[in-house]
Amino acid sequence: MFVRRIAVIGTGYVGLTTGACLASLGHDVVCADVDADKIKRLTAGEVDILEPGLAELVAGGIAAGRLTFVLGAAAAVERQPEVMFLCVPTPMGVGGVADLSIVESVIEETRDLLPSGCVVVNKSTVPVGTAERTEELLVRDDVAVVSNPEFLREGSAVYDFLNPDRIVVGGSKQDAAERVAALYSRLGAPTVLTDAPSAELVKYAANCFLAMKLSYVNAVAELCDRLGADITDVTEGMGYDKRIGQAFLQPGPGWGGSCLPKDTSAMLQLADAADFEFRLIRATIDTNTRQRLRMVEKIRLAVTGKKGGSLSHVKIGLLGLTFKAGTDDLRDSPALAVAALLRQAGATLTGYDPALKPGVTHPDLNSITIAEDPYQAAQDAEALIVLTEWPEFRSLDWPRLAGEVRKPIVVDTRNLLDPAVARRAGFEWIGVGKH
Incomplete structure:
Protein backbone atom coordinates (compact mmCIF):
# COMPACT_ATOMS: atom_id res chain seq x y z
CA MET A 1 0.00 0.00 0.00
CA PHE A 2 1.13 3.56 -0.76
CA VAL A 3 1.72 5.90 2.18
CA ARG A 4 0.99 9.60 2.01
CA ARG A 5 2.35 12.40 4.16
CA ILE A 6 -0.70 14.16 5.53
CA ALA A 7 -1.23 17.31 7.55
CA VAL A 8 -4.50 17.78 9.44
CA ILE A 9 -5.23 21.31 10.63
CA GLY A 10 -7.55 21.28 13.64
CA THR A 11 -7.94 18.61 16.34
CA GLY A 12 -11.64 18.80 17.17
CA TYR A 13 -14.12 15.96 16.57
CA VAL A 14 -13.49 15.94 12.82
CA GLY A 15 -9.78 16.76 12.79
CA LEU A 16 -8.64 14.36 15.48
CA THR A 17 -10.82 11.56 14.15
CA THR A 18 -9.56 12.18 10.61
CA GLY A 19 -5.92 12.24 11.69
CA ALA A 20 -6.09 9.19 13.94
CA CYS A 21 -8.07 7.13 11.42
CA LEU A 22 -5.81 8.02 8.48
CA ALA A 23 -2.82 7.05 10.62
CA SER A 24 -4.52 3.74 11.38
CA LEU A 25 -4.79 3.18 7.63
CA GLY A 26 -1.01 3.44 7.40
CA HIS A 27 -0.47 7.06 6.43
CA ASP A 28 2.07 9.40 8.03
CA VAL A 29 -0.03 12.09 9.75
CA VAL A 30 0.79 15.29 11.59
CA CYS A 31 -2.05 17.13 13.33
CA ALA A 32 -1.87 20.83 14.18
CA ASP A 33 -3.81 23.04 16.56
CA VAL A 34 -3.44 26.54 18.01
CA ASP A 35 -3.99 25.34 21.61
CA ALA A 36 -0.56 24.60 23.09
CA ASP A 37 -1.93 22.77 26.14
CA LYS A 38 -4.09 20.57 23.93
CA ILE A 39 -1.12 19.67 21.74
CA LYS A 40 0.85 18.75 24.85
CA ARG A 41 -1.95 16.49 26.09
CA LEU A 42 -2.43 14.84 22.70
CA THR A 43 1.30 14.21 22.36
CA ALA A 44 1.06 12.36 25.68
CA GLY A 45 -1.89 10.37 24.32
CA GLU A 46 -4.50 12.21 26.38
CA VAL A 47 -7.77 12.66 24.48
CA ASP A 48 -10.32 15.09 25.93
CA ILE A 49 -13.08 14.22 23.48
CA LEU A 50 -15.63 11.62 24.57
CA GLU A 51 -15.60 9.44 21.45
CA PRO A 52 -15.53 5.61 21.58
CA GLY A 53 -12.30 4.15 20.20
CA LEU A 54 -10.62 7.48 19.52
CA ALA A 55 -8.19 7.43 22.44
CA GLU A 56 -7.06 3.93 21.46
CA LEU A 57 -6.46 4.99 17.84
CA VAL A 58 -4.48 8.03 18.95
CA ALA A 59 -2.33 5.93 21.29
CA GLY A 60 -1.76 3.35 18.56
CA GLY A 61 -0.80 5.99 16.01
CA ILE A 62 1.68 7.62 18.38
CA ALA A 63 3.22 4.26 19.32
CA ALA A 64 3.61 3.32 15.66
CA GLY A 65 5.24 6.65 14.87
CA ARG A 66 2.57 7.50 12.30
CA LEU A 67 0.77 10.21 14.30
CA THR A 68 2.35 13.36 15.72
CA PHE A 69 1.05 16.69 16.99
CA VAL A 70 2.46 20.18 16.46
CA LEU A 71 1.53 23.71 17.41
CA GLY A 72 0.28 25.79 14.49
CA ALA A 73 -0.48 25.08 10.85
CA ALA A 74 2.88 26.37 9.67
CA ALA A 75 4.70 23.76 11.76
CA ALA A 76 2.61 21.02 10.14
CA VAL A 77 3.36 22.28 6.63
CA GLU A 78 7.09 22.24 7.41
CA ARG A 79 6.74 18.43 7.23
CA GLN A 80 6.14 18.81 3.48
CA PRO A 81 2.72 17.14 3.34
CA GLU A 82 1.33 15.77 0.10
CA VAL A 83 -2.20 16.44 1.36
CA MET A 84 -3.40 19.06 3.86
CA PHE A 85 -6.84 18.60 5.43
CA LEU A 86 -8.63 21.67 6.78
CA CYS A 87 -10.69 20.51 9.76
CA VAL A 88 -11.21 23.82 11.50
CA PRO A 89 -14.45 25.26 12.94
CA THR A 90 -16.89 26.91 10.55
CA PRO A 91 -19.47 28.19 13.07
CA MET A 92 -22.72 29.90 12.22
CA GLY A 93 -22.06 33.57 11.70
CA VAL A 94 -24.32 36.59 11.42
CA GLY A 95 -27.56 35.78 9.62
CA GLY A 96 -26.83 32.05 9.57
CA VAL A 97 -23.93 32.31 7.13
CA ALA A 98 -21.01 29.98 7.88
CA ASP A 99 -18.02 31.87 9.31
CA LEU A 100 -14.97 30.96 7.20
CA SER A 101 -12.51 33.26 8.96
CA ILE A 102 -10.50 30.38 10.44
CA VAL A 103 -10.28 28.60 7.08
CA GLU A 104 -9.07 31.79 5.45
CA SER A 105 -6.57 32.39 8.25
CA VAL A 106 -5.02 28.95 7.80
CA ILE A 107 -4.72 29.45 4.04
CA GLU A 108 -3.01 32.80 4.52
CA GLU A 109 -0.62 31.22 7.04
CA THR A 110 0.35 28.27 4.87
CA ARG A 111 0.01 29.30 1.21
CA ASP A 112 3.65 30.28 0.75
CA LEU A 113 4.87 27.22 2.66
CA LEU A 114 2.93 24.45 0.92
CA PRO A 115 5.10 22.20 -1.25
CA SER A 116 4.42 22.13 -4.96
CA GLY A 117 1.90 19.43 -5.87
CA CYS A 118 0.19 19.47 -2.47
CA VAL A 119 -3.58 19.04 -2.36
CA VAL A 120 -5.57 21.21 0.06
CA VAL A 121 -8.72 19.46 1.25
CA ASN A 122 -11.73 21.24 2.72
CA LYS A 123 -13.01 18.65 5.22
CA SER A 124 -15.00 21.09 7.32
CA THR A 125 -18.59 21.79 6.32
CA VAL A 126 -18.36 24.85 4.10
CA PRO A 127 -20.72 26.75 1.80
CA VAL A 128 -20.81 26.11 -1.93
CA GLY A 129 -18.05 28.14 -3.52
CA THR A 130 -15.51 27.70 -0.71
CA ALA A 131 -13.15 25.59 -2.82
CA GLU A 132 -13.11 28.32 -5.44
CA ARG A 133 -12.55 30.92 -2.74
CA THR A 134 -9.70 28.82 -1.30
CA GLU A 135 -8.04 28.67 -4.73
CA GLU A 136 -8.28 32.46 -5.00
CA LEU A 137 -6.66 32.91 -1.60
CA LEU A 138 -3.88 30.43 -2.37
CA VAL A 139 -2.83 32.04 -5.65
CA ARG A 140 -0.95 28.79 -6.37
CA ASP A 141 -1.43 27.01 -9.71
CA ASP A 142 0.76 24.19 -8.41
CA VAL A 143 -1.51 23.47 -5.42
CA ALA A 144 -4.91 21.87 -6.00
CA VAL A 145 -8.03 22.32 -3.86
CA VAL A 146 -10.71 19.68 -3.38
CA SER A 147 -13.78 19.28 -1.20
CA ASN A 148 -14.07 16.07 0.82
CA PRO A 149 -16.99 16.52 3.26
CA GLU A 150 -17.17 14.50 6.44
CA PHE A 151 -20.18 12.42 7.43
CA LEU A 152 -19.30 11.66 11.04
CA ARG A 153 -21.80 11.33 13.87
CA GLU A 154 -20.62 12.34 17.32
CA GLY A 155 -20.53 9.27 19.50
CA SER A 156 -19.71 7.00 16.55
CA ALA A 157 -17.22 9.13 14.60
CA VAL A 158 -14.47 6.49 14.50
CA TYR A 159 -16.88 3.81 13.33
CA ASP A 160 -18.34 6.13 10.71
CA PHE A 161 -14.90 7.05 9.37
CA LEU A 162 -13.73 3.46 9.07
CA ASN A 163 -17.10 2.16 7.81
CA PRO A 164 -18.32 4.93 5.50
CA ASP A 165 -21.48 4.76 3.44
CA ARG A 166 -19.63 6.72 0.75
CA ILE A 167 -16.61 8.87 0.05
CA VAL A 168 -17.34 12.16 -1.72
CA VAL A 169 -14.51 14.11 -3.33
CA GLY A 170 -14.92 17.07 -5.65
CA GLY A 171 -12.49 19.38 -7.38
CA SER A 172 -11.57 21.07 -10.63
CA LYS A 173 -8.50 18.84 -11.07
CA GLN A 174 -9.46 15.20 -11.54
CA ASP A 175 -6.05 13.80 -10.63
CA ALA A 176 -6.06 15.65 -7.29
CA ALA A 177 -9.54 14.36 -6.46
CA GLU A 178 -8.47 10.82 -7.30
CA ARG A 179 -5.39 11.12 -5.07
CA VAL A 180 -7.54 12.16 -2.12
CA ALA A 181 -10.07 9.38 -2.80
CA ALA A 182 -7.20 6.87 -2.89
CA LEU A 183 -6.38 7.71 0.75
CA TYR A 184 -9.51 5.76 1.69
CA SER A 185 -8.97 2.84 -0.69
CA ARG A 186 -8.61 0.27 2.09
CA LEU A 187 -12.12 1.05 3.29
CA GLY A 188 -13.77 -0.23 0.11
CA ALA A 189 -16.54 2.35 0.17
CA PRO A 190 -18.46 3.65 -2.86
CA THR A 191 -16.75 6.80 -4.12
CA VAL A 192 -18.39 9.82 -5.70
CA LEU A 193 -15.96 11.91 -7.76
CA THR A 194 -17.49 15.20 -8.82
CA ASP A 195 -16.89 18.94 -9.03
Missing part, protein backbone atom coordinates in the same frame (compact mmCIF):
# COMPACT_ATOMS: atom_id res chain seq x y z
CA ALA A 196 -16.27 21.00 -5.90
CA PRO A 197 -19.65 22.79 -5.76
CA SER A 198 -21.51 19.48 -5.94
CA ALA A 199 -19.34 17.92 -3.22
CA GLU A 200 -19.89 20.96 -1.00
CA LEU A 201 -23.64 20.80 -1.54
CA VAL A 202 -23.83 17.05 -0.78
CA LYS A 203 -23.13 17.65 2.93
CA TYR A 204 -25.74 20.37 3.30
CA ALA A 205 -28.30 18.44 1.28
CA ALA A 206 -27.76 15.29 3.38
CA ASN A 207 -27.95 17.03 6.75
CA CYS A 208 -30.98 19.10 5.76
CA PHE A 209 -32.76 15.93 4.63
CA LEU A 210 -32.05 14.32 8.01
CA ALA A 211 -33.32 17.43 9.79
CA MET A 212 -36.49 17.32 7.69
CA LYS A 213 -36.96 13.66 8.57
CA LEU A 214 -36.66 14.43 12.29
CA SER A 215 -39.04 17.39 12.09
CA TYR A 216 -41.48 15.24 10.15
CA VAL A 217 -41.51 12.45 12.71
CA ASN A 218 -41.93 14.98 15.54
CA ALA A 219 -44.93 16.44 13.72
CA VAL A 220 -46.38 12.94 13.23
CA ALA A 221 -45.84 12.30 16.96
CA GLU A 222 -47.91 15.37 17.76
CA LEU A 223 -50.63 14.03 15.49
CA CYS A 224 -50.43 10.72 17.37
CA ASP A 225 -50.94 12.61 20.64
CA ARG A 226 -54.05 14.25 19.22
CA LEU A 227 -55.51 11.12 17.62
CA GLY A 228 -54.59 8.50 20.21
CA ALA A 229 -52.20 6.65 17.89
CA ASP A 230 -48.83 5.17 18.92
CA ILE A 231 -45.80 6.78 17.26
CA THR A 232 -43.64 3.71 17.91
CA ASP A 233 -45.98 1.51 15.91
CA VAL A 234 -46.39 4.17 13.22
CA THR A 235 -42.64 4.58 12.70
CA GLU A 236 -42.10 0.82 12.77
CA GLY A 237 -44.63 0.48 10.00
CA MET A 238 -42.94 3.28 8.07
CA GLY A 239 -39.39 2.07 8.65
CA TYR A 240 -39.83 -1.32 6.97
CA ASP A 241 -40.34 0.56 3.71
CA LYS A 242 -36.86 0.48 2.14
CA ARG A 243 -37.48 3.84 0.52
CA ILE A 244 -37.82 5.38 4.00
CA GLY A 245 -35.66 3.27 6.35
CA GLN A 246 -35.74 3.18 10.14
CA ALA A 247 -33.01 5.72 10.90
CA PHE A 248 -33.97 9.19 12.16
CA LEU A 249 -37.53 8.16 12.91
CA GLN A 250 -37.34 8.59 16.69
CA PRO A 251 -39.31 11.54 18.10
CA GLY A 252 -37.69 13.76 20.68
CA PRO A 253 -37.46 17.27 22.11
CA GLY A 254 -36.15 18.57 18.79
CA TRP A 255 -32.89 18.19 16.89
CA GLY A 256 -29.67 20.03 17.61
CA GLY A 257 -25.93 19.49 17.89
CA SER A 258 -23.02 21.05 16.08
CA CYS A 259 -24.22 20.29 12.52
CA LEU A 260 -27.93 20.29 11.80
CA PRO A 261 -28.80 23.77 13.15
CA LYS A 262 -25.98 25.55 11.35
CA ASP A 263 -26.29 23.50 8.17
CA THR A 264 -30.02 24.14 7.80
CA SER A 265 -29.41 27.85 8.36
CA ALA A 266 -26.55 27.81 5.86
CA MET A 267 -28.75 26.05 3.30
CA LEU A 268 -31.32 28.83 3.64
CA GLN A 269 -28.59 31.38 3.03
CA LEU A 270 -27.41 29.49 -0.06
CA ALA A 271 -30.96 29.34 -1.36
CA ASP A 272 -31.56 33.03 -0.69
CA ALA A 273 -28.34 33.90 -2.52
CA ALA A 274 -29.58 31.87 -5.48
CA ASP A 275 -32.96 33.67 -5.35
CA PHE A 276 -34.73 30.46 -4.34
CA GLU A 277 -37.22 30.27 -1.49
CA PHE A 278 -36.50 26.91 0.15
CA ARG A 279 -39.78 26.60 2.04
CA LEU A 280 -39.17 22.99 3.08
CA ILE A 281 -36.06 23.92 5.03
CA ARG A 282 -37.72 26.92 6.61
CA ALA A 283 -40.65 24.75 7.70
CA THR A 284 -38.19 22.18 9.05
CA ILE A 285 -36.58 24.79 11.29
CA ASP A 286 -39.93 26.23 12.38
CA THR A 287 -41.21 22.75 13.24
CA ASN A 288 -38.12 22.15 15.36
CA THR A 289 -38.69 25.37 17.28
CA ARG A 290 -42.31 24.38 17.82
CA GLN A 291 -41.27 20.95 19.12
CA ARG A 292 -39.28 22.47 21.95
CA LEU A 293 -42.18 24.70 22.92
CA ARG A 294 -44.50 21.69 22.74
CA MET A 295 -42.33 19.78 25.21
CA VAL A 296 -42.67 22.66 27.68
CA GLU A 297 -46.44 22.66 27.16
CA LYS A 298 -46.48 18.91 27.84
CA ILE A 299 -44.43 19.40 31.03
CA ARG A 300 -46.60 22.32 32.16
CA LEU A 301 -49.79 20.27 31.74
CA ALA A 302 -48.28 17.25 33.51
CA VAL A 303 -47.11 19.26 36.52
CA THR A 304 -49.96 21.74 36.96
CA GLY A 305 -52.87 19.95 35.32
CA LYS A 306 -53.50 23.05 33.20
CA LYS A 307 -52.23 24.12 29.77
CA GLY A 308 -51.58 27.59 31.13
CA GLY A 309 -50.49 26.56 34.62
CA SER A 310 -47.64 28.40 36.30
CA LEU A 311 -44.20 26.81 36.65
CA SER A 312 -42.89 29.59 38.84
CA HIS A 313 -40.63 28.16 41.58
CA VAL A 314 -41.54 24.61 40.53
CA LYS A 315 -38.56 22.30 40.96
CA ILE A 316 -37.93 20.05 37.97
CA GLY A 317 -35.32 17.31 37.62
CA LEU A 318 -33.70 16.92 34.21
CA LEU A 319 -32.22 13.61 33.04
CA GLY A 320 -29.78 14.30 30.22
CA LEU A 321 -28.30 17.61 29.09
CA THR A 322 -25.99 16.79 26.17
CA PHE A 323 -27.43 17.00 22.67
CA LYS A 324 -27.29 13.21 22.26
CA ALA A 325 -26.20 10.15 24.20
CA GLY A 326 -22.59 9.01 23.89
CA THR A 327 -21.10 12.50 23.77
CA ASP A 328 -20.31 15.33 26.16
CA ASP A 329 -21.16 17.94 23.52
CA LEU A 330 -23.58 20.66 24.67
CA ARG A 331 -23.61 22.68 21.44
CA ASP A 332 -27.17 23.51 20.39
CA SER A 333 -28.48 20.81 22.70
CA PRO A 334 -32.28 20.44 22.45
CA ALA A 335 -32.19 19.40 26.12
CA LEU A 336 -30.70 22.76 27.04
CA ALA A 337 -33.13 24.57 24.74
CA VAL A 338 -36.06 23.00 26.61
CA ALA A 339 -34.33 23.75 29.92
CA ALA A 340 -33.97 27.41 28.93
CA LEU A 341 -37.69 27.63 28.17
CA LEU A 342 -38.52 26.03 31.52
CA ARG A 343 -36.28 28.50 33.28
CA GLN A 344 -37.96 31.38 31.46
CA ALA A 345 -41.25 30.03 32.80
CA GLY A 346 -39.84 30.34 36.32
CA ALA A 347 -38.94 26.71 37.05
CA THR A 348 -36.02 25.75 39.28
CA LEU A 349 -33.85 23.19 37.52
CA THR A 350 -31.55 20.42 38.71
CA GLY A 351 -29.98 18.24 36.04
CA TYR A 352 -27.93 15.09 35.73
CA ASP A 353 -25.99 13.82 32.73
CA PRO A 354 -23.57 10.86 32.71
CA ALA A 355 -21.06 12.87 30.66
CA LEU A 356 -21.03 15.94 32.94
CA LYS A 357 -19.56 16.33 36.39
CA PRO A 358 -20.69 18.78 39.08
CA GLY A 359 -18.72 21.99 38.67
CA VAL A 360 -18.67 21.84 34.88
CA THR A 361 -18.86 25.34 33.38
CA HIS A 362 -20.84 26.27 30.29
CA PRO A 363 -22.91 29.39 29.58
CA ASP A 364 -26.06 27.34 28.96
CA LEU A 365 -25.68 25.53 32.29
CA ASN A 366 -25.69 28.65 34.45
CA SER A 367 -29.36 28.25 35.41
CA ILE A 368 -29.10 24.51 36.11
CA THR A 369 -27.75 22.91 39.27
CA ILE A 370 -25.68 19.90 38.17
CA ALA A 371 -26.33 16.86 40.34
CA GLU A 372 -23.84 14.12 41.17
CA ASP A 373 -26.33 11.39 40.31
CA PRO A 374 -29.91 11.06 39.04
CA TYR A 375 -31.26 10.52 42.54
CA GLN A 376 -29.95 13.88 43.66
CA ALA A 377 -31.57 15.46 40.60
CA ALA A 378 -34.87 13.89 41.62
CA GLN A 379 -34.90 15.16 45.20
CA ASP A 380 -38.14 17.10 45.88
CA ALA A 381 -38.81 17.51 42.15
CA GLU A 382 -42.35 18.07 40.93
CA ALA A 383 -41.46 16.02 37.85
CA LEU A 384 -38.55 14.27 36.12
CA ILE A 385 -37.91 15.03 32.47
CA VAL A 386 -35.92 12.65 30.24
CA LEU A 387 -34.22 14.88 27.66
CA THR A 388 -31.27 12.82 26.38
CA GLU A 389 -31.49 9.18 25.34
CA TRP A 390 -28.76 7.78 27.62
CA PRO A 391 -29.40 3.98 27.78
CA GLU A 392 -28.43 3.82 31.45
CA PHE A 393 -31.54 5.79 32.38
CA ARG A 394 -33.58 2.68 31.60
CA SER A 395 -31.86 0.71 34.37
CA LEU A 396 -32.11 3.32 37.13
CA ASP A 397 -33.71 2.35 40.42
CA TRP A 398 -37.10 3.82 39.57
CA PRO A 399 -38.75 2.88 42.89
CA ARG A 400 -35.96 4.78 44.63
CA LEU A 401 -36.51 7.74 42.30
CA ALA A 402 -40.22 7.63 43.15
CA GLY A 403 -39.23 8.01 46.79
CA GLU A 404 -37.08 11.07 46.05
CA VAL A 405 -39.57 13.17 44.04
CA ARG A 406 -42.46 15.20 45.44
CA LYS A 407 -44.69 14.12 42.57
CA PRO A 408 -44.04 10.81 40.76
CA ILE A 409 -44.31 12.21 37.23
CA VAL A 410 -41.84 11.48 34.43
CA VAL A 411 -42.14 13.19 31.06
CA ASP A 412 -40.12 11.05 28.65
CA THR A 413 -39.38 13.29 25.66
CA ARG A 414 -37.35 10.50 24.04
CA ASN A 415 -39.74 7.58 24.65
CA LEU A 416 -36.67 5.94 26.16
CA LEU A 417 -38.14 4.24 29.20
CA ASP A 418 -40.32 1.18 29.48
CA PRO A 419 -43.64 2.71 30.54
CA ALA A 420 -44.59 -0.43 32.45
CA VAL A 421 -41.40 -0.25 34.54
CA ALA A 422 -41.99 3.41 35.37
CA ARG A 423 -45.63 2.82 36.23
CA ARG A 424 -44.87 -0.18 38.44
CA ALA A 425 -42.48 2.09 40.33
CA GLY A 426 -45.38 4.45 40.97
CA PHE A 427 -44.70 7.04 38.27
CA GLU A 428 -47.15 8.60 35.89
CA TRP A 429 -45.30 8.11 32.58
CA ILE A 430 -45.91 10.62 29.79
CA GLY A 431 -44.31 10.07 26.40
CA VAL A 432 -44.31 11.73 22.99
CA GLY A 433 -46.91 10.39 20.60
CA LYS A 434 -47.67 7.52 22.99
CA HIS A 435 -50.31 6.83 25.61
